[in-house]
Amino acid sequence: MRELRELWRDTRLVVFTAISAALYAAILVPFKVMPIIPGVTELRPANAVPVICSFLFGPAAAWGSAIGNLIGDLFGGIGPGDAFGFAGNFLYGLVPYRAWEAMGGGDPVPRSLGDWLRLLFVVLLAAAACALVVGWGLNLLGFVPFPVLGNVVLWNNLIAAGVLAPLTLRVLYPRVRSGGFLYFEMVSGRPRRARGQRLWLAGAALFALGGHLAGNLIYAGRWLPPWVAVFDVATPSRAFEVGVGLAPFIVGLFACVLLL
Amino acid sequence: MRAEMRVNLYIDRDTFLHRLHPQVKLGILAATFASIYAIDRPLLVAPAPVALGLLLFAAGAAGNARRFAPMLLAVPVATFTMWSLFYGYGANAAAAPPRSEAMEFAAAMALKLESFVLSSLLCLSITRVEEFTEALRGLGVPYRVSFTVAMAFRLVPLFLGSALSVVTAQRARGLDFSRGSVLARLRRYVPVIVPVFMGALRRADAMAMALEARGFGRRTRRASFVRSRLAPRDLVVGAALAAVVLAYLSAWALGYGRLGGGR
Amino acid sequence: MDDEALAYERFAVSYAAPAAAALDGVSLRVARGEMVAVLGATGAGKSTLLKCANRLVPTLRRAELRGTLRVLGRPVDGLAVHDLADRVGFVFQDFEAQLFSTSVEEEVLFGLEQLGVDPGAMAERIRRALDSVGLAGFERRDPATLSGGEKQRLAIGAVLALEPELWLLDEPSTDLDPAGRRELFALLGRLRAKRGTLVVVEHDTEAMADADRWVVLDRGRVALAGRPPELLERPDELAALGVRPPDLAVVCRRFGVPAWPLDVERVAERLGALGRRLRAAPNAAAESAGEVVLEARSLRFAYEDQDRPALDGVDFTLRRTEFVALVGANGSGKSTLARRIAGLLDGGSGEVRWRGRPLGALAAGERAAAVGYVFQNPDEQIFAATVGEEIAFGPRQMGCAPEEVWARVRAVIEAVGLGGLEERDPFLLGKGERQKVAVASILALRPAVLILDEPTTGLDFAEQRALMDVLESLHAAGQTIVIITHVPWVVGRYARRGVLLREGRVRFDGAVAELFADEALCREADFVPPEIARLGNRLGAAAVDVERFLAAWE
Structure with a gap:
């Protein structure tokens, strides 16, 4: 928690935040030309940027991806849904470095099959966290069904970052370290290992992936969580069912990631 | 460009x-x-x-x-x-x-x-852009956050220009983005993303220095120029x-x- | 002492990571109102010297400092960079990195707000600062739309508004074109006239001839210091320290006449008075070139956001084994022409033929084997983990077999003099070597014609020489070369044919010596021939470089 607030005091971390945001937006904006779901999201090789930045710049990447996504959205029609885009992308930049540390840390460079699997798990977790928040928010507002947006964001993030983040980190990470630009070296020392870190990691994975599954099931009418059923309300856009049904998952996800 | x-x-x-x-x-x-x-x-x-x-x-x-x-x-x-x-x-x-x-x-x-x-x-x-960030400050967003947003806006065209130069330079070396499967095409972004990131990082150092050299980070009270009035x-x-x-x-x-x- | 602006005493700096000694016992004193030029090769410690004076080192780059340093009469130990912001102004080489705002006015306002200047006085301070740097009327412009020279002047204006007593300028002209450099040096002259104290790191000795003092650093020590009239008498020592001495100083030294004042007309008078005679024509007859390989006819091209066409009916013919320099002001169409004949730019009218066939009709592989293009900034293409992998990238994209790829890699590494560096990380090499990696990675495609866009930008004198010597040896081995450049001595020393562009048209196309001889034409197209050529013109025999000048007169 604290590092997310304190980074604003350090000039270099402010610069890293602006750079993460601008790199993300600069690669997002040109791809606004060929959207998949126009106006809401689009195919983005840029989606690897927050994950790469997360490993290099730590918390600056969380704020950076949130701001960068917002700038990108300005060029595709900003609306109330962008608050959820902000929050979702905040997690997208925050989860990778935290989850990586919880899984033992070390250089995020794929040297063995084990490294690849760990990296891909981290990317999956970050992608699912982002997709859950964005998909939930836009369905809550009644703009886009969860199965459309939640799944598109998940796959976009997963494919782009799953391929590009490990490959670019392999070249970037050692260089950035030798230049003394890594977040951890700048703030002198890695963050303290929180007790029960693995527990929070498991919780985050459970809420992110479980929430994703739940969202799809709720929309399809295959499952109605008991805490939704008590209200006895049905909306054709599923805004209410998805909105209330996923709320505990969202709260749990944020709690676990912030405690991670 | x-x-x-x-x-x-x-x-x-x-x-x-x-x-x-x-x-x-x-x-x-x-x-x-x-x-x-x-x-x-x-x-x-x-x-x-x-x-x-x-x-x-x-x-x-x-x-x-x-x-x-x-x-x-x-x-x-x-x-x-x-x-x-x-x-x-x-x-x-x-x-x-x-x-x-x-x-x-x-x-x-x-x-x-x-x-x-x-x-x-x-x-x-x-x-x-400066009106936009001014409005953010008016809504209670802290100065450093709204400044970062403005700086990101300023950097977008810079990095976009650098990404376009890199794409042109790699195409001159035979990089072809249109061939192959989705995965193969994605992998071709590595020769683009790496130079763009390294360029940004080379700059990051100078930017932090330039910001400090112009007084960013002072503990004294910042003054605020009134840009717009109702x-x-x-x-x-x-x-x-x-x-x-x-x-x-x-x-x-x-x-x-x-x-x-x-x- | 009241008139002391800056004083280093036995001052030493070593960086923590990567560990390296940058300064090794420097003692130097700068008085108020003085303008000091700091010269020296890359890695001599020039930048560190400046960055310590406003605490960028060690605040933002960890380092150990020894000895004493007083800034404006006071020790600075323990101060933060921003504490000094209103007294010490710092200007960086990279003008893009020191602009953070989305309008010119906001950029100047930024520092005023940080320092807590009275808001009522801000508008007037902005107006005065923009006036002084010649940007009045630009208040609402987006800095992204300014030229390089304008951006650097804006960076200076933003510092000027803070009214610093001491100016530290770290290679402010290195990334600028000649017009931008002229504007910059004129502005420095105005700052100086207001009794400003200036310490400038600079490579261009000609531009720094009227500084009060030169300080040459070498491996962290002051190797040479004195007034320009004295140091101009020692061109060999300057050259040995990696500083390019002015052409005129070299000539004066050889003929035993004083170099000061360093002015073409005055030096011509002094040399003319010696009564020496021309022994031979200074420039050998143009060598015969091979057959025509590339032919461009009536090229026209316009960028969509510009009113004036970038190319306005250009004809250009290239023969095998030529060494051509494309020169002219920024925006004259040099890069557009080069990219058009390299097949990197679609659109526009006119046609480009490669050995008689339309360039556009060539297969991708054939085109890569026809024309190779080395972009200005090597960092915009280097991505691989090793030098070898970087160079192998192009041949692999062309589908070469692995043994063919590595045969080519070995050959070009030899050709550009990177032997032994195959396994090194290209990012960690110096700028000069990175530029060689970029050249090698294009050479590996075996292009018949090699085009280089401003290959010497950002390199120090020794690096420039090393790179251009590589091109010269390639040329001697039969490579056809086209360079785009702003650097007059590079044109004179290496190119045989010069093509001068102005506003999208070719104004001159012929031997470099003839181009230099027509100073009026050059001036009109905003290209300044090297001093040695201008001296030659006054003595009745234009020479393209110092060696040929001396050979002709001795």
């Missing part, structure tokens, strides 16, 4: 809309949302995109509308298609809403999302926006704009 210009959509004119206070300009976005959000009848939503389109012309931003024509066309079409399929999806046959209702909902949603695109296009056309026209426009929102909300409260089975 060339694309730098294309990032910024601001149209440098001196129209009535341009002269509004930054917070009133953001008020247009908020009012658009607040008015039509709950309305599901297309006929009632329709005035919003029409009005926003007219304002866009009044702001001299027809050129921006032309540039965004593909998006302005695709947004309503895709939204309509999506909701005509997904509306009431999964409900059992007895509770399923009638088909005409799905069509109406889909059309209203298409017009709503179109309005959001139009209102943000309008705001980008009449609002300078004028009578801002009150008039603000009141007009409030009236529109109020009219829509009362219409909704009276039951207009709601679809049969929905809520």
Whole structure:
């Protein structure tokens, strides 16, 4: 928690935040030309940027991806849904470095099959966290069904970052370290290992992936969580069912990631 | 190099809309949302995109509308298609809403999302980045955060230009983005992303130095230059926006704009 | 002492990571109102010297400091960079990195707000600062739309508004074109006239001839210091320290006449008075070139956001084994022409033929084997983990077999003099070597014609020489070369044919010596021939470089 607030005091971390945001937006904006779901999201090789930045710049990447996504959205029609885009992308930049540390840390460079699997798990977790928040928010507002947006964001993030983040980190990470630009070296020392870190990691994975599954099931009418059923309300856009049904998952996800 | 210009959509004119206070300009976005959000009848939503389109012309931003024509066309079409399929999806046959209702909902949603695109296009056309960040500060966003947003805006064209140079340079070495499977094509971004990142990092160091050298990080109280003041026209426009929102909300409260089975 | 602006005493700096000694016992004193030029090769410690004076080192780059340093009469130990911001102004080489705002006015306002200047006085301070740097009327412009020279002047204006007493400028002209450099040096002259104290790191000795003092650093020590009139008498020592001495100083030294004042007309008078005679024509007859390989006819091209066409009816013919320099002001169409004939730019009218066939009709592989293009900034293409992998990238994209790829890699590494560096990380090499990697990675495609866009930008004198010597040896081995450059001595020393562009048209196409002889034409197209050529013109025999000048007169 604290590092997310304190980074604003350090000039270099402010610069890293602006750079993460601008790199993300600069690669997002040109791809606004060929959207998949126009106006809401689009195919983005840029989606690897927050994950790469997360490993290099730590918390600056969380704020950076949130701001960068917002700038990108300005060029595709900003609306109330962008608050959820902000929050979702905040997690997208925050989860990778935290989850990586919880899984033992070390250089995020794929040297063995084990490294690849760990990296891909981290990317999956970050992608699912982002997709859950964005998909939930836009369905809550009644703009886009969860199965459309939640799944598109998940796959976009997963494919782009799953391929590009490990490959670019392999070249970037050692260089950035030798230049003394890594977040951890700048703030002198890695963050303290929180007790029960693995527990929070498991919780985050459970809420992110479980929430994703739940969202799809709720929309399809295959499952109605008991805490939704008590209200006895049905909306054709599923805004209410998805909105209330996923709320505990969202709260749990944020709690676990912030405690991670 | 060339694309730098294309990032910024601001149209440098001196129209009535341009002269509004930054917070009133953001008020247009908020009012658009607040008015039509709950309305599901297309006929009632329709005035919003029409009005926003007219304002866009009044702001001299027809050129921006032309540039965004593909998006302005695709947004309503895709939204309509999506909701005509997904509306009431999964409900059992007895509770399923009638088909005409799905069509109406889909059309209203298409017009709503179109309005959001139009209102943000309008705001980008009449609002300078520094007005935008000033409005953020007015809304209570801390200085360092709004400054970072402004700096990110400033860096976007720089990095975009650098990405385009890198793409040209790698194409000159035979890199071809159009061949192969999705995975193979994605992998070809590695020779683009790495130089763009390294360039940004080389710069990061100098940027932090330059910021500090100009006094960023001082503990003494920062002074603030007053950039815009509220004028009578801002009150008039603000009141007009409030009236529109109020009219829509009362219409909704009276039951207009709601679809049969929905809520 | 009241008139002391800056004083280093036995001052030493070593960086923590990567560990390296940057300064090794420097003692130097700068008086108020003085303008000091700091010269020296890359890695000599020039930048560190400046960065310590406003605490960028060690605040933002960890380092150990020894000895004493007083800034404006006071020790600075323990101070933060921002504490000094209103007294010490710092200007960086990279003008993009010191602009953070989305309008010119906001950029100047930024520092004023940080320092807590009275808001009522801000508007007037902005106006005065923009006036002084010649940017009045630009208040609402987006810095992204300014030229390089304008951006650097804006950076200076933003510092000027803070009214610093001491100016530290770290290679402010290195990334600028000649017009931008002229504007910059004129502005420095105005700052100086207001009794400003200036310490400038600079490579261009000609531009720094009227500084009060030169300080040459070498491996962290002051190797040479004195007034320009004295140091101009020691061109060999300057050259040995990696500083390019002015052409005129070298000539004066050889003929035993004083170099000061360093002015073409005055030096011509002094040399003319010696009564020496021309022994031979200074420039050998143009060598005969091979057959025509590339032919461009009536090229026209316009960028969509510009009113004036970038190319306005250009004809250009290239023969095998030529060494051509494309020169002219920024925006004259040099890069556009080069990219058009390299097949990197689509659109526009006119046609480019490669050995008689339209360039556009060539297959991708054939085109790569026809024309290779080395972009200005090597960092915009280097991405691989090793030098070898970087160079192998192009041949692999062309589908060469692995043994063919590595045969080519070995050959070009030899050709550009990177032997032994195959396994090194290209990012960690110096700028000069990175530029060689970029050249090698294009050479590996075996292009018949090699085009280089401003290959010497950002390199120090020794690096420039090393790179251009590589090109010269390639040329001697039969490579056809086209360079785009702003650097007059590079044109004279290496190119045989010069093509001068102005506003999208070719104004001159012929031997470099003839181009230099027509100073009026050059001036009109905003290209300044090297001093040695201008001296030659006054003595009745234009020479393209110092060696040929001396050979002709001795």
